[in-house]
Amino acid sequence: MFRALRALTSRRIYQYLFFLLIPGISLKRWLGVGAIGLALITVGVIFALEISTGPTFISFLESVSLRNESPTLRGAVFIGFGVVGASVAGIGLIRSLGTVRQRTRNLPFFESFYVERVLGSGPKITVIGGGSGLPNLLRGLKHYTSNITAVVTVADDGGSSGRLRSELGILPPGDIRNCLVALADSEDIMHQLMDYRFESDGQLDGHSFGNIFIAALVGIGGDFYRGVEVAGELLAIRGRVIPSTLSNVTLVGSTVSGETLIGETRVGNSSDRLRSLTLIPADPTAHPEAIRAIEDADMVMIGPGSLFTSIVPNLLIPSVTAALLNSSAFKVYVCNVAEEPGQTEGYHALDHLDVVRHYAGERAIDLVVANNNLPNHPTPAALDFIQIRKPWKDDVLLVEADLIDETDHNSTARHDSVKLSNAIVEAYRKYRGHRRRFPRVRLNLDLNRPDK
Template identity: 40%
Template sequence: MQIRDFFLGLALGSAAFIFPRLRNLGRHKSARKEAQLWEELYKDYCRENGPLITSIGGGTGLSTLLRGLKAYSSNLSAIVAVTDDGGSSGRLRENLGMLPPGDIRNCLLALANTEPLLERVFQYRFANGEGLEGHNLGNLFLAALTEEFGFEEAVVAASRVLAVKGQVLPVTLDKLDLVARLDDGRLIRGESRIPEEQGKIERLHLEPDTSQIYPGAARAIADAEIVVIGPGSLYTSVLANLLVPGVAEALRESKAKKIYICNVMTQPGETDDYTAADHLQAIYDHVGPGLVDMVVVNDNLDIPDPLLEKYANDGAVPVVPDKDRLRQMDVDVQTAALISHEALVRHDQDALARKIISQAQAMRKKRKR
């Protein structure tokens, strides 16, 4: 019997016997409300028993993925880059010597089970005020917790406040700078400055080179059924994680299926004119081949002309899904219509989550045979 049928059977025949607190439910609630309740119980059961998925990235890409995945599983871990040096995060990093909180905050909110008002407050950005202008309230909250408890415990405490399902982990506790060498020989220091230079990135590295992967992040990779890399800025989100000593090694040792989610649009100053295979090749050039089992690429290039023109004015174009070249790189290639293009061309969180969950379900079925 399927677990769904089991729950529905309970709802129809034996709910009052098993759950005394629901004994009088039928007297006060309509049949529709009762069915909705059991449907929610069933969904909660599925989420609690959902696949163990660890995601690696940063920026808006990672939080978008997490918002989609949390509808299917509560067993999620997010490993977040810590090289952000711009905006509110950069100021707090410089002034307080803490790790940048912005991407951590976004991932906490993406996994939160809280009221919309609280999320709105945590995302509030001060428009004026000496010392406050430009700061995000959630960042300041994490900064206060860090001063009181240290960064590790600050993230744990914020997770409790926000009723986070899953865990959010920094890739390392070491303070790092991202440094890019451009093809004209220039060295650009700082994550926020790299895309602004509008040059072709030849090589990326971290300074200092003595950092180590956060132990909790290493465990999350080792325990996962699936590890998702991306989506997100190739150099300043994805490689900013993979270059941390211990991350690539943990991925190679993990028995999880490693899936790379390729971006849907190129990024000026980072991936100008890159195809999907160019994205993967850049990863291999920095951390070696064989790190990825599957690449998921968007194959829906039917984007409204006004949006295409908007992106073209900024120097961005859709990423070409060159599937044949990807297959020559010894990876499984999965394509799907993955974009949402209302105001911006981004991954559709639900479509992307379904693609990942389908892989997890296929793996579980294969293990049962």
């Protein structure tokens, strides 16, 4: 038992020592000054008490410092400088630690300090999308920076979100909920709670607890965005989640056969190839914070997610695309790993890029991140993995890597959040490293979720 306790304690000590060596933590300088101060005090005490040390470094100091003064004066000078140094170090440490607000109730102090200091000074990243792809990306990025803003589509009209939208007149909370959970410090238990669905014969049947939770906060705050903000504070998320618009928008699709599909659910379930997409109203106002996040970002990312129902609806908001084109950020499109039934069957990575540029503008993307691991086994829906047509004939940069999540045997048609975030971080370092930098060390701080 004692051996196990010693091993656990020593491991914890090594972790803290490693933590103190991380660049950007802003503690090493004060610890160094404090160590010098304590050393000076020690030397001063040796001088003042005339302790014999033999032919050592102390003897050398005796011969070169205040040689003609009494040992007491010499000791007092060293002690004085040591006290000043130790005091400055103490004040610096207190101020440095005092600037860290205990924003997370789930992480120990040192980990919370790392999130606030290191991740808090990371690049500003704005991610545009929705559906299940966006949370997967956020889950990986939050280990590199906490300056994340998720701009999320609010065109959903199906399931629990659609029912709350029609019954309460609020924006659909489902995609917002998924992003909040992905950015939370303690993700597993939050995921179970927020995704819990009621099963009953009454009106709660099929509703997600997380959706009702957000709806309640919206009712208390009186505003959808304020409700989402409060939810983020309660979940201690690393970043922000913002609806792309506060307008009650409806997605409308036109198929190549001439059929008009009203609502995201009908658009997503259509087996006919889409010709165009619009929103009702046609010119919704973007959320001001979403525009500000795009304009101020170091990197703007679009996707991953369902191309026509999670990504394009955000690009149909004129002020969002205008901000995207005017932003000086590094603009990245993350291509899906597999085709979608009826929507993107037969699409290559370049076809996805062309759709994004059709709605966002020709200068909307600087780099594409695409998967190049094409397993032999089929996807769960028997669809093909998206391929990269070679040679890559486009001015937009291409980064290809193994991005497939092969740990989940029930679904191999999605990104691995760790692989994806690593590929994005390396691309940013390579092409835009002169801006704010990602930390060189990736620490997994999810308490309930083991790193992949």
